[in-house]
Amino acid sequence: MKKKIYKLILVYSLIALTIFGMVLTILIVTSDEPPAKEIDDARKALYEARKSGANQYAILQFKNAEISYDSAMYYLKAENQKIFFKRDYSSCYRNALTSYNKAIEAKKDAIAVSKNFKKYLEGKIDSVDSFLNHFKDIFISLPLETNIYKDFTKGKMLLAESKYAFDNENLTSCNTKLDLSYQYLNRSYEVAKLLLNNYFTLYPKWQSWAYEAIDYSKKENTNAIVVDKFSKKLYLYNNGKLKYSTEIELGKNWIGFKVFQGDKATPEGRYTIIKKKNHPQTKYYKALLLNYPNSEDKVRYDKLKTKGQIPGNKSIGNLIEIHGGGGQGANWTDGCVALSNKDMDKLFQLVGEETPVTIVGSLLSLSEIMKNNML
Amino acid sequence: MKNKLFLGLVAIMFVTVLASCDKIPQAEIDAANAALTEAQAAGAEMYIPQDYLLVKDSLNAILAKVEVQNSKFFKKFGECKEQLVGVTALASELKGKTDVRKEEVKKELETALEEIKVVMEENNKLFAKAPRGKEGKEALEQIKAELGVIETTVGEATNMLASGDYLPALDKVKAAKEKANSILEELKAAIAKARR
Numbered sequence: 001m002k003k004k005i006y007k008l009i010l011v012y013s014l015i016a017l018t019i020f021g022m023v024l025t026i027l028i029v030t031s032d033e034p035p036a037k038e039i040d041d042a043r044k045a046l047y048e049a050r051k052s053g054a055n056q057y058a059i060l061q062f063k064n065a066e067i068s069y070d071s072a073m074y075y076l077k078a079e080n081q082k083i084f085f086k087r088d089y090s091s092c093y094r095n096a097l098t099s100y101n102k103a104i105e106a107k108k109d110a111i112a113v114s115k116n117f118k119k120y121l122e123g124k125i126d127s128v129d130s131f132l133n134h135f136k137d138i139f140i141s142l143p144l145e146t147n148i149y150k151d152f153t154k155g156k157m158l159l160a161e162s163k164y165a166f167d168n169e170n171l172t173s174c175n176t177k178l179d180l181s182y183q184y185l186n187r188s189y190e191v192a193k194l195l196l197n198n199y200f201t202l203y204p205k206w207q208s209w210a211y212e213a214i215d216y217s218k219k220e221n222t223n224a225i226v227v228d229k230f231s232k233k234l235y236l237y238n239n240g241k242l243k244y245s246t247e248i249e250l251g252k253n254w255i256g257f258k259v260f261q262g263d264k265a266t267p268e269g270r271y272t273i274i275k276k277k278n279h280p281q282t283k284y285y286k287a288l289l290l291n292y293p294n295s296e297d298k299v300r301y302d303k304l305k306t307k308g309q310i311p312g313n314k315s316i317g318n319l320i321e322i323h324g325g326g327g328q329g330a331n332w333t334d335g336c337v338a339l340s341n342k343d344m345d346k347l348f349q350l351v352g353e354e355t356p357v358t359i360v361g362s363l364l365s366l367s368e369i370m371k372n373n374m375l
Numbered sequence: 376m377k378n379k380l381f382l383g384l385v386a387i388m389f390v391t392v393l394a395s396c397d398k399i400p401q402a403e404i405d406a407a408n409a410a411l412t413e414a415q416a417a418g419a420e421m422y423i424p425q426d427y428l429l430v431k432d433s434l435n436a437i438l439a440k441v442e443v444q445n446s447k448f449f450k451k452f453g454e455c456k457e458q459l460v461g462v463t464a465l466a467s468e469l470k471g472k473t474d475v476r477k478e479e480v481k482k483e484l485e486t487a488l489e490e491i492k493v494v495m496e497e498n499n500k501l502f503a504k505a506p507r508g509k510e511g512k513e514a515l516e517q518i519k520a521e522l523g524v525i526e527t528t529v530g531e532a533t534n535m536l537a538s539g540d541y542l543p544a545l546d547k548v549k550a551a552k553e554k555a556n557s558i559l560e561e562l563k564a565a566i567a568k569a570r571r
Binding site: 034036044050051073149153173 | 425428432435436438439442443445446448514516517519520521523524525528543545546547549550551553554565568
Protein backbone atom coordinates (compact mmCIF):
# COMPACT_ATOMS: atom_id res chain seq x y z
CA MET A 1 0.00 0.00 0.00
CA LYS A 2 2.80 2.32 1.00
CA LYS A 3 4.67 1.42 -2.19
CA LYS A 4 1.63 2.21 -4.25
CA ILE A 5 1.30 5.63 -2.68
CA TYR A 6 4.98 6.40 -3.39
CA LYS A 7 4.55 5.24 -6.95
CA LEU A 8 1.52 7.44 -7.40
CA ILE A 9 3.33 10.46 -5.93
CA LEU A 10 6.25 9.83 -8.22
CA VAL A 11 4.05 9.48 -11.29
CA TYR A 12 2.10 12.65 -10.46
CA SER A 13 5.28 14.50 -9.71
CA LEU A 14 6.72 13.47 -13.05
CA ILE A 15 3.53 14.46 -14.85
CA ALA A 16 3.49 17.81 -12.99
CA LEU A 17 7.15 18.41 -13.73
CA THR A 18 6.65 17.57 -17.40
CA ILE A 19 3.67 19.89 -17.63
CA PHE A 20 5.59 22.60 -15.76
CA GLY A 21 8.55 22.10 -18.11
CA MET A 22 6.34 22.22 -21.20
CA VAL A 23 4.52 25.33 -20.01
CA LEU A 24 7.80 26.95 -19.08
CA THR A 25 9.31 26.08 -22.46
CA ILE A 26 6.26 27.44 -24.29
CA LEU A 27 6.35 30.63 -22.22
CA ILE A 28 10.07 31.08 -22.76
CA VAL A 29 9.81 30.45 -26.49
CA THR A 30 6.83 32.76 -26.94
CA SER A 31 8.01 35.50 -24.56
CA ASP A 32 9.09 38.85 -26.04
CA GLU A 33 12.79 39.25 -26.88
CA PRO A 34 14.60 42.55 -26.19
CA PRO A 35 15.62 44.50 -29.34
CA ALA A 36 19.34 43.91 -28.74
CA LYS A 37 20.33 44.57 -32.35
CA GLU A 38 18.33 47.80 -32.57
CA ILE A 39 19.81 49.06 -29.30
CA ASP A 40 23.30 48.22 -30.48
CA ASP A 41 22.71 49.95 -33.84
CA ALA A 42 21.37 53.04 -32.10
CA ARG A 43 24.37 53.20 -29.77
CA LYS A 44 26.82 52.87 -32.68
CA ALA A 45 24.95 55.54 -34.65
CA LEU A 46 25.08 57.86 -31.63
CA TYR A 47 28.82 57.31 -31.30
CA GLU A 48 29.36 58.11 -34.97
CA ALA A 49 27.12 61.18 -34.77
CA ARG A 50 28.99 62.52 -31.76
CA LYS A 51 32.31 61.83 -33.48
CA SER A 52 31.07 63.96 -36.38
CA GLY A 53 30.35 66.82 -33.98
CA ALA A 54 26.57 66.42 -33.94
CA ASN A 55 26.51 67.58 -30.30
CA GLN A 56 27.73 70.96 -31.61
CA TYR A 57 26.32 71.26 -35.12
CA ALA A 58 23.07 69.26 -34.99
CA ILE A 59 22.25 69.83 -31.34
CA LEU A 60 18.50 69.24 -31.53
CA GLN A 61 18.59 66.02 -33.56
CA PHE A 62 21.47 64.70 -31.49
CA LYS A 63 19.74 65.51 -28.21
CA ASN A 64 16.57 63.80 -29.47
CA ALA A 65 18.60 60.76 -30.49
CA GLU A 66 20.18 60.62 -27.03
CA ILE A 67 16.80 60.99 -25.30
CA SER A 68 15.33 58.20 -27.41
CA TYR A 69 18.31 55.96 -26.60
CA ASP A 70 17.95 56.65 -22.88
CA SER A 71 14.22 55.92 -23.15
CA ALA A 72 14.95 52.64 -24.94
CA MET A 73 17.29 51.65 -22.10
CA TYR A 74 14.73 52.75 -19.53
CA TYR A 75 11.99 50.60 -21.10
CA LEU A 76 14.42 47.70 -21.40
CA LYS A 77 15.20 47.87 -17.68
CA ALA A 78 11.56 48.38 -16.73
CA GLU A 79 10.39 45.40 -18.77
CA ASN A 80 13.19 43.27 -17.31
CA GLN A 81 11.72 43.90 -13.86
CA LYS A 82 8.52 42.16 -14.91
CA ILE A 83 8.05 38.39 -14.96
CA PHE A 84 9.43 37.14 -18.26
CA PHE A 85 6.15 36.12 -19.90
CA LYS A 86 4.59 39.52 -19.19
CA ARG A 87 7.37 41.54 -20.82
CA ASP A 88 6.67 43.79 -23.80
CA TYR A 89 9.68 45.43 -25.43
CA SER A 90 7.76 47.32 -28.12
CA SER A 91 8.38 50.74 -26.50
CA CYS A 92 12.04 49.91 -26.14
CA TYR A 93 12.15 48.83 -29.79
CA ARG A 94 10.39 51.97 -31.01
CA ASN A 95 12.74 54.23 -29.06
CA ALA A 96 15.84 52.37 -30.19
CA LEU A 97 14.70 52.71 -33.78
CA THR A 98 13.92 56.43 -33.35
CA SER A 99 17.28 56.96 -31.70
CA TYR A 100 19.05 55.25 -34.60
CA ASN A 101 17.21 57.28 -37.25
CA LYS A 102 17.75 60.58 -35.43
CA ALA A 103 21.42 59.82 -34.83
CA ILE A 104 21.94 59.06 -38.54
CA GLU A 105 20.13 62.29 -39.41
CA ALA A 106 22.18 64.21 -36.82
CA LYS A 107 25.44 62.87 -38.22
CA LYS A 108 24.45 63.81 -41.76
CA ASP A 109 23.40 67.30 -40.69
CA ALA A 110 26.49 67.76 -38.51
CA ILE A 111 28.81 66.94 -41.40
CA ALA A 112 26.99 69.37 -43.69
CA VAL A 113 26.70 72.08 -41.04
CA SER A 114 30.31 71.81 -39.84
CA LYS A 115 31.50 71.99 -43.44
CA ASN A 116 29.31 75.03 -44.05
CA PHE A 117 30.16 76.46 -40.64
CA LYS A 118 33.88 76.13 -41.38
CA LYS A 119 33.37 77.87 -44.70
CA TYR A 120 31.21 80.49 -43.01
CA LEU A 121 33.89 81.07 -40.37
CA GLU A 122 36.63 81.28 -43.00
CA GLY A 123 34.59 83.95 -44.72
CA LYS A 124 33.90 85.71 -41.43
CA ILE A 125 37.61 85.70 -40.50
CA ASP A 126 38.47 87.14 -43.93
CA SER A 127 35.74 89.71 -43.54
CA VAL A 128 36.87 90.92 -40.09
CA ASP A 129 40.49 90.72 -41.26
CA SER A 130 39.82 92.90 -44.29
CA PHE A 131 37.69 95.28 -42.19
CA LEU A 132 40.64 95.64 -39.86
CA ASN A 133 43.23 95.98 -42.62
CA HIS A 134 41.33 98.57 -44.60
CA PHE A 135 40.46 100.54 -41.52
CA LYS A 136 43.83 100.10 -39.73
CA ASP A 137 45.83 102.63 -41.73
CA ILE A 138 43.17 105.31 -41.47
CA PHE A 139 42.47 104.52 -37.83
CA ILE A 140 46.08 104.61 -36.66
CA SER A 141 46.59 108.10 -38.04
CA LEU A 142 43.44 109.54 -36.44
CA PRO A 143 43.74 111.63 -33.29
CA LEU A 144 41.57 109.50 -30.98
CA GLU A 145 41.38 108.84 -27.24
CA THR A 146 43.48 106.11 -25.61
CA ASN A 147 40.39 104.04 -24.76
CA ILE A 148 39.50 103.85 -28.43
CA TYR A 149 42.98 102.53 -29.24
CA LYS A 150 42.53 99.99 -26.43
CA ASP A 151 39.28 98.75 -27.96
CA PHE A 152 40.97 98.59 -31.33
CA THR A 153 43.89 96.53 -29.92
CA LYS A 154 41.51 94.23 -28.02
CA GLY A 155 39.63 93.64 -31.27
CA LYS A 156 42.87 92.83 -33.09
CA MET A 157 43.93 90.37 -30.40
CA LEU A 158 40.55 88.66 -30.32
CA LEU A 159 40.81 88.23 -34.06
CA ALA A 160 44.20 86.52 -33.59
CA GLU A 161 42.68 84.33 -30.84
CA SER A 162 39.80 83.35 -33.12
CA LYS A 163 42.32 82.23 -35.75
CA TYR A 164 44.03 79.95 -33.20
CA ALA A 165 40.64 78.55 -32.16
CA PHE A 166 39.83 77.88 -35.83
CA ASP A 167 43.14 76.05 -36.32
CA ASN A 168 42.36 73.92 -33.23
CA GLU A 169 38.90 73.10 -34.67
CA ASN A 170 37.19 74.95 -31.79
CA LEU A 171 34.71 76.40 -34.23
CA THR A 172 32.15 77.57 -31.68
CA SER A 173 34.82 79.37 -29.67
CA CYS A 174 36.21 80.81 -32.91
CA ASN A 175 32.77 82.19 -33.78
CA THR A 176 32.31 83.76 -30.34
CA LYS A 177 35.74 85.38 -30.47
CA LEU A 178 35.12 86.69 -33.97
CA ASP A 179 31.87 88.29 -32.84
CA LEU A 180 33.63 89.90 -29.89
CA SER A 181 36.51 91.02 -32.08
CA TYR A 182 34.11 92.66 -34.51
CA GLN A 183 32.26 94.36 -31.65
CA TYR A 184 35.48 95.93 -30.35
CA LEU A 185 36.74 96.91 -33.80
CA ASN A 186 33.37 98.26 -34.83
CA ARG A 187 33.04 100.30 -31.65
CA SER A 188 36.33 102.05 -32.34
CA TYR A 189 35.39 102.29 -36.01
CA GLU A 190 32.08 104.00 -35.18
CA VAL A 191 33.88 106.63 -33.09
CA ALA A 192 36.34 107.21 -35.92
CA LYS A 193 33.51 107.32 -38.46
CA LEU A 194 31.64 109.93 -36.44
CA LEU A 195 34.77 112.06 -36.25
CA LEU A 196 35.35 111.72 -39.99
CA ASN A 197 31.71 112.32 -40.92
CA ASN A 198 31.76 115.60 -39.05
CA TYR A 199 35.09 116.52 -40.57
CA PHE A 200 34.09 115.72 -44.12
CA THR A 201 31.12 118.08 -44.12
CA LEU A 202 33.77 120.54 -45.34
CA TYR A 203 34.57 118.41 -48.37
CA PRO A 204 32.74 120.59 -50.96
CA LYS A 205 34.78 123.59 -49.75
CA TRP A 206 38.06 121.62 -50.02
CA GLN A 207 37.09 120.49 -53.50
CA SER A 208 36.47 124.03 -54.71
CA TRP A 209 39.70 125.34 -53.10
CA ALA A 210 41.75 122.62 -54.77
CA TYR A 211 40.02 123.19 -58.11
CA GLU A 212 40.64 126.95 -57.90
CA ALA A 213 44.33 126.41 -57.04
CA ILE A 214 44.90 124.10 -60.00
CA ASP A 215 42.91 126.41 -62.26
CA TYR A 216 44.96 129.37 -61.06
CA SER A 217 48.23 127.57 -61.88
CA LYS A 218 46.88 126.88 -65.36
CA LYS A 219 45.61 130.37 -66.04
CA GLU A 220 48.71 132.06 -64.68
CA ASN A 221 51.08 129.38 -66.03
CA THR A 222 52.61 129.15 -62.59
CA ASN A 223 53.12 126.83 -59.62
CA ALA A 224 50.47 125.95 -57.04
CA ILE A 225 50.84 123.63 -54.07
CA VAL A 226 47.93 121.54 -52.83
CA VAL A 227 48.30 119.71 -49.50
CA ASP A 228 45.96 116.77 -48.87
CA LYS A 229 45.95 116.22 -45.11
CA PHE A 230 44.03 112.96 -45.16
CA SER A 231 46.22 111.15 -47.66
CA LYS A 232 49.30 112.90 -46.22
CA LYS A 233 50.39 114.10 -49.65
CA LEU A 234 51.69 117.32 -51.09
CA TYR A 235 51.07 118.01 -54.80
CA LEU A 236 52.85 120.62 -56.87
CA TYR A 237 50.98 121.74 -59.98
CA ASN A 238 52.48 123.72 -62.81
CA ASN A 239 50.34 125.12 -65.57
CA GLY A 240 47.46 123.02 -64.29
CA LYS A 241 49.46 119.80 -64.50
CA LEU A 242 50.80 117.69 -61.66
CA LYS A 243 54.55 118.17 -61.63
CA TYR A 244 55.61 116.68 -58.34
CA SER A 245 54.11 114.90 -55.34
CA THR A 246 55.50 113.71 -52.04
CA GLU A 247 54.60 112.21 -48.65
CA ILE A 248 54.13 114.57 -45.71
CA GLU A 249 53.71 114.54 -41.94
CA LEU A 250 51.45 116.87 -39.96
CA GLY A 251 50.55 117.97 -36.46
CA LYS A 252 49.23 115.38 -34.01
CA ASN A 253 45.70 116.84 -34.07
CA TRP A 254 45.65 117.18 -37.81
CA ILE A 255 41.90 116.82 -38.20
CA GLY A 256 40.15 120.18 -38.38
CA PHE A 257 41.21 123.82 -38.56
CA LYS A 258 44.09 125.28 -36.65
CA VAL A 259 42.51 127.57 -34.05
CA PHE A 260 45.17 128.69 -31.58
CA GLN A 261 48.83 128.37 -30.77
CA GLY A 262 49.86 124.97 -29.45
CA ASP A 263 46.74 123.06 -30.57
CA LYS A 264 49.01 120.86 -32.71
CA ALA A 265 46.64 121.29 -35.66
CA THR A 266 47.66 121.93 -39.25
CA PRO A 267 45.62 124.80 -40.72
CA GLU A 268 43.26 124.43 -43.65
CA GLY A 269 42.84 127.22 -46.15
CA ARG A 270 44.47 129.20 -48.94
CA TYR A 271 47.91 130.56 -48.14
CA THR A 272 51.01 131.86 -49.87
CA ILE A 273 54.70 131.22 -49.37
CA ILE A 274 56.05 134.40 -47.88
CA LYS A 275 59.60 133.37 -47.16
CA LYS A 276 62.09 130.71 -48.18
CA LYS A 277 64.36 129.78 -45.28
CA ASN A 278 67.70 128.00 -45.44
CA HIS A 279 69.63 126.54 -42.52
CA PRO A 280 70.23 128.09 -39.94
CA GLN A 281 67.18 130.29 -40.45
CA THR A 282 65.16 127.17 -39.63
CA LYS A 283 65.98 124.22 -37.39
CA TYR A 284 64.14 121.92 -39.79
CA TYR A 285 66.70 121.84 -42.61
CA LYS A 286 64.87 124.13 -45.08
CA ALA A 287 61.49 125.80 -44.76
CA LEU A 288 58.79 127.63 -46.74
CA LEU A 289 57.02 130.04 -44.40
CA LEU A 290 53.27 130.49 -45.03
CA ASN A 291 51.15 133.55 -44.36
CA TYR A 292 49.19 131.86 -41.57
CA PRO A 293 46.96 133.26 -40.09
CA ASN A 294 45.02 134.54 -43.09
CA SER A 295 41.91 136.69 -42.79
CA GLU A 296 39.55 133.68 -42.50
CA ASP A 297 41.69 132.21 -39.72
CA LYS A 298 41.54 135.53 -37.86
CA VAL A 299 37.73 135.74 -38.18
CA ARG A 300 37.37 132.17 -36.90
CA TYR A 301 39.74 132.85 -33.99
CA ASP A 302 37.90 136.01 -32.96
CA LYS A 303 34.53 134.26 -33.15
CA LEU A 304 35.70 131.41 -30.93
CA LYS A 305 37.43 133.76 -28.55
CA THR A 306 34.17 135.70 -28.12
CA LYS A 307 32.36 132.42 -27.42
CA GLY A 308 34.98 131.62 -24.80
CA GLN A 309 36.19 128.56 -26.69
CA ILE A 310 39.86 129.54 -26.75
CA PRO A 311 41.61 128.30 -23.62
CA GLY A 312 43.45 130.87 -21.47
CA ASN A 313 45.30 133.57 -23.27
CA LYS A 314 46.25 131.46 -26.25
CA SER A 315 47.13 133.47 -29.33
CA ILE A 316 46.20 132.48 -32.86
CA GLY A 317 49.76 131.25 -33.49
CA ASN A 318 52.08 131.74 -36.44
CA LEU A 319 55.19 130.34 -38.13
CA ILE A 320 53.33 127.67 -40.05
CA GLU A 321 55.79 126.25 -42.55
CA ILE A 322 56.43 123.52 -45.03
CA HIS A 323 59.74 122.27 -43.70
CA GLY A 324 62.24 119.40 -43.67
CA GLY A 325 62.98 116.91 -40.90
CA GLY A 326 60.09 114.64 -41.95
CA GLY A 327 60.08 110.94 -42.71
CA GLN A 328 59.48 110.01 -39.04
CA GLY A 329 56.46 107.87 -39.78
CA ALA A 330 54.23 109.87 -37.41
CA ASN A 331 52.30 113.12 -37.21
CA TRP A 332 54.59 115.03 -34.93
CA THR A 333 54.80 118.70 -35.92
CA ASP A 334 53.23 121.59 -34.03
CA GLY A 335 51.01 122.19 -37.05
CA CYS A 336 53.54 122.54 -39.88
CA VAL A 337 53.82 120.31 -42.94
CA ALA A 338 57.00 118.21 -42.74
CA LEU A 339 58.79 116.62 -45.69
CA SER A 340 61.91 114.46 -45.70
CA ASN A 341 65.03 116.55 -46.30
CA LYS A 342 65.47 114.96 -49.72
CA ASP A 343 61.93 115.89 -50.77
CA MET A 344 62.34 119.32 -49.21
CA ASP A 345 65.40 119.94 -51.38
CA LYS A 346 63.39 119.16 -54.49
CA LEU A 347 60.38 121.28 -53.55
CA PHE A 348 62.58 124.12 -52.39
CA GLN A 349 64.20 124.18 -55.78
CA LEU A 350 60.88 124.12 -57.67
CA VAL A 351 58.92 126.82 -55.85
CA GLY A 352 59.47 130.42 -54.96
CA GLU A 353 57.91 133.08 -52.76
CA GLU A 354 54.33 134.01 -53.71
CA THR A 355 53.54 130.39 -54.63
CA PRO A 356 49.96 129.69 -53.48
CA VAL A 357 49.59 126.83 -50.97
CA THR A 358 46.13 125.34 -50.53
CA ILE A 359 45.74 123.04 -47.55
CA VAL A 360 42.63 120.83 -47.65
CA GLY A 361 41.28 118.06 -45.45
CA SER A 362 41.02 115.64 -48.34
CA LEU A 363 40.92 115.56 -52.11
CA LEU A 364 38.82 112.40 -51.97
CA SER A 365 35.33 112.20 -50.52
CA LEU A 366 34.80 110.10 -47.40
CA SER A 367 32.76 107.55 -49.35
CA GLU A 368 35.64 107.17 -51.82
CA ILE A 369 38.07 106.65 -48.95
CA MET A 370 35.85 104.21 -47.10
CA LYS A 371 34.56 102.45 -50.22
CA ASN A 372 36.23 99.18 -49.38
CA ASN A 373 36.26 99.56 -45.65
CA MET A 374 32.75 98.38 -44.81
CA LEU A 375 31.91 94.81 -43.84
CA MET B 376 15.91 3.71 -6.21
CA LYS B 377 12.67 5.65 -6.43
CA ASN B 378 13.84 7.95 -3.66
CA LYS B 379 17.02 8.74 -5.59
CA LEU B 380 15.02 9.47 -8.73
CA PHE B 381 12.79 11.85 -6.79
CA LEU B 382 15.76 13.61 -5.26
CA GLY B 383 17.36 13.90 -8.72
CA LEU B 384 14.28 15.62 -10.13
CA VAL B 385 14.23 18.07 -7.23
CA ALA B 386 17.95 18.77 -7.77
CA ILE B 387 17.37 19.51 -11.49
CA MET B 388 14.63 21.97 -10.61
CA PHE B 389 16.85 23.59 -7.97
CA VAL B 390 19.80 23.99 -10.39
CA THR B 391 17.44 25.38 -13.04
CA VAL B 392 16.15 27.98 -10.66
CA LEU B 393 19.66 28.81 -9.44
CA ALA B 394 21.03 29.11 -12.98
CA SER B 395 18.39 31.65 -13.86
CA CYS B 396 19.28 33.76 -10.85
CA ASP B 397 22.76 35.17 -11.79
CA LYS B 398 22.90 38.74 -10.40
CA ILE B 399 23.53 41.95 -12.37
CA PRO B 400 27.19 42.95 -11.77
CA GLN B 401 26.16 46.18 -10.06
CA ALA B 402 29.45 46.65 -8.21
CA GLU B 403 31.38 46.43 -11.49
CA ILE B 404 28.92 48.80 -13.19
CA ASP B 405 29.29 51.30 -10.37
CA ALA B 406 33.07 51.03 -10.48
CA ALA B 407 33.13 51.61 -14.26
CA ASN B 408 30.76 54.58 -14.00
CA ALA B 409 32.79 56.07 -11.18
CA ALA B 410 36.05 55.68 -13.13
CA LEU B 411 34.54 57.36 -16.19
CA THR B 412 33.06 60.19 -14.11
CA GLU B 413 36.48 60.71 -12.56
CA ALA B 414 38.12 60.87 -16.00
CA GLN B 415 35.46 63.34 -17.13
CA ALA B 416 36.01 65.47 -14.03
CA ALA B 417 39.73 65.46 -14.80
CA GLY B 418 38.88 67.01 -18.19
CA ALA B 419 39.12 63.97 -20.49
CA GLU B 420 36.24 65.27 -22.60
CA MET B 421 38.18 68.49 -23.30
CA TYR B 422 41.78 67.30 -23.47
CA ILE B 423 41.43 63.86 -25.14
CA PRO B 424 37.89 63.94 -26.55
CA GLN B 425 38.23 61.01 -28.98
CA ASP B 426 39.59 58.65 -26.33
CA TYR B 427 36.91 59.71 -23.89
CA LEU B 428 34.19 59.13 -26.44
CA LEU B 429 35.52 55.67 -27.23
CA VAL B 430 35.58 54.56 -23.58
CA LYS B 431 32.14 56.05 -22.95
CA ASP B 432 30.75 54.16 -25.95
CA SER B 433 32.37 50.93 -24.74
CA LEU B 434 30.70 51.33 -21.37
CA ASN B 435 27.35 52.05 -23.02
CA ALA B 436 27.73 48.92 -25.13
CA ILE B 437 28.41 46.78 -22.05
CA LEU B 438 25.51 48.34 -20.11
CA ALA B 439 23.17 47.50 -22.99
CA LYS B 440 24.58 43.98 -23.06
CA VAL B 441 23.99 43.62 -19.31
CA GLU B 442 20.34 44.59 -19.75
CA VAL B 443 19.94 42.22 -22.66
CA GLN B 444 21.40 39.42 -20.51
CA ASN B 445 19.11 40.48 -17.71
CA SER B 446 16.12 39.87 -19.96
CA LYS B 447 17.09 36.22 -20.48
CA PHE B 448 15.74 33.37 -18.44
CA PHE B 449 19.18 31.88 -18.00
CA LYS B 450 21.28 34.96 -17.18
CA LYS B 451 25.01 34.88 -17.68
CA PHE B 452 26.91 38.02 -16.64
CA GLY B 453 30.38 36.49 -16.59
CA GLU B 454 31.50 38.04 -19.90
CA CYS B 455 29.92 41.37 -18.99
CA LYS B 456 31.77 41.38 -15.67
CA GLU B 457 35.08 40.84 -17.43
CA GLN B 458 34.30 43.60 -19.91
CA LEU B 459 33.27 45.95 -17.14
CA VAL B 460 36.56 45.34 -15.36
CA GLY B 461 38.32 46.06 -18.68
CA VAL B 462 36.42 49.30 -19.28
CA THR B 463 37.05 50.40 -15.69
CA ALA B 464 40.77 49.95 -16.32
CA LEU B 465 40.44 51.91 -19.58
CA ALA B 466 38.62 54.73 -17.81
CA SER B 467 41.32 54.87 -15.13
CA GLU B 468 43.94 54.93 -17.89
CA LEU B 469 41.95 57.73 -19.51
CA LYS B 470 42.24 59.79 -16.36
CA GLY B 471 45.99 59.21 -16.37
CA LYS B 472 46.22 60.20 -20.04
CA THR B 473 44.13 63.31 -19.36
CA ASP B 474 46.43 64.32 -16.53
CA VAL B 475 49.46 63.86 -18.81
CA ARG B 476 47.89 65.89 -21.63
CA LYS B 477 46.75 68.55 -19.18
CA GLU B 478 50.23 68.77 -17.78
CA GLU B 479 51.63 69.16 -21.31
CA VAL B 480 49.18 71.99 -22.08
CA LYS B 481 49.89 73.53 -18.68
CA LYS B 482 53.63 73.48 -19.35
CA GLU B 483 53.08 74.92 -22.83
CA LEU B 484 50.96 77.66 -21.26
CA GLU B 485 53.50 78.34 -18.53
CA THR B 486 56.30 78.51 -21.12
CA ALA B 487 54.23 80.84 -23.29
CA LEU B 488 53.49 83.02 -20.26
CA GLU B 489 57.17 83.12 -19.34
CA GLU B 490 58.07 83.99 -22.93
CA ILE B 491 55.50 86.74 -23.15
CA LYS B 492 56.69 88.16 -19.84
CA VAL B 493 60.23 88.31 -21.23
CA VAL B 494 58.97 90.03 -24.39
CA MET B 495 56.92 92.45 -22.29
CA GLU B 496 59.91 93.26 -20.07
CA GLU B 497 61.94 93.92 -23.21
CA ASN B 498 59.07 96.02 -24.56
CA ASN B 499 58.91 98.08 -21.37
CA LYS B 500 62.68 98.61 -21.44
CA LEU B 501 62.61 99.66 -25.09
CA PHE B 502 59.54 101.80 -24.46
CA ALA B 503 61.55 103.77 -21.93
CA LYS B 504 64.38 104.15 -24.45
CA ALA B 505 62.14 104.97 -27.42
CA PRO B 506 62.52 108.44 -28.93
CA ARG B 507 60.59 110.76 -26.61
CA GLY B 508 60.64 113.69 -28.98
CA LYS B 509 57.44 115.00 -30.40
CA GLU B 510 58.09 112.86 -33.49
CA GLY B 511 57.47 109.66 -31.53
CA LYS B 512 54.99 110.83 -28.91
CA GLU B 513 51.86 109.95 -30.84
CA ALA B 514 53.12 106.48 -31.78
CA LEU B 515 54.25 105.86 -28.20
CA GLU B 516 50.82 106.69 -26.86
CA GLN B 517 49.31 104.07 -29.12
CA ILE B 518 51.97 101.54 -28.14
CA LYS B 519 51.29 102.28 -24.47
CA ALA B 520 47.60 101.53 -25.01
CA GLU B 521 48.48 98.31 -26.79
CA LEU B 522 50.90 97.24 -24.05
CA GLY B 523 48.13 97.86 -21.52
CA VAL B 524 45.78 95.53 -23.39
CA ILE B 525 48.48 92.83 -23.55
CA GLU B 526 49.14 93.15 -19.81
CA THR B 527 45.41 92.70 -19.14
CA THR B 528 45.30 89.63 -21.40
CA VAL B 529 48.35 88.13 -19.66
CA GLY B 530 46.64 88.75 -16.31
CA GLU B 531 43.49 86.99 -17.52
CA ALA B 532 45.54 84.04 -18.82
CA THR B 533 47.41 83.81 -15.49
CA ASN B 534 44.10 83.61 -13.66
CA MET B 535 42.93 80.94 -16.07
CA LEU B 536 46.14 79.01 -15.40
CA ALA B 537 45.40 79.13 -11.70
CA SER B 538 41.85 77.87 -12.24
CA GLY B 539 43.03 75.04 -14.52
CA ASP B 540 41.43 76.49 -17.65
CA TYR B 541 44.53 75.77 -19.74
CA LEU B 542 43.32 75.31 -23.32
CA PRO B 543 41.41 78.60 -23.78
CA ALA B 544 44.20 80.43 -21.91
CA LEU B 545 46.75 79.09 -24.37
CA ASP B 546 44.97 80.71 -27.36
CA LYS B 547 44.84 83.98 -25.44
CA VAL B 548 48.54 83.94 -24.64
CA LYS B 549 49.50 82.98 -28.19
CA ALA B 550 47.55 85.94 -29.58
CA ALA B 551 49.01 88.28 -26.96
CA LYS B 552 52.52 87.02 -27.71
CA GLU B 553 52.02 87.69 -31.41
CA LYS B 554 51.02 91.27 -30.62
CA ALA B 555 53.84 91.76 -28.06
CA ASN B 556 56.40 90.57 -30.62
CA SER B 557 55.07 92.97 -33.25
CA ILE B 558 55.37 95.85 -30.76
CA LEU B 559 58.93 94.75 -29.96
CA GLU B 560 59.82 94.97 -33.65
CA GLU B 561 58.09 98.35 -33.90
CA LEU B 562 60.04 99.72 -30.92
CA LYS B 563 63.35 98.32 -32.18
CA ALA B 564 62.72 99.95 -35.55
CA ALA B 565 61.82 103.29 -33.94
CA ILE B 566 64.98 103.27 -31.80
CA ALA B 567 67.17 102.26 -34.75
CA LYS B 568 65.62 105.05 -36.83
CA ALA B 569 66.27 107.60 -34.10
CA ARG B 570 69.94 106.54 -33.90
CA ARG B 571 70.48 107.01 -37.63
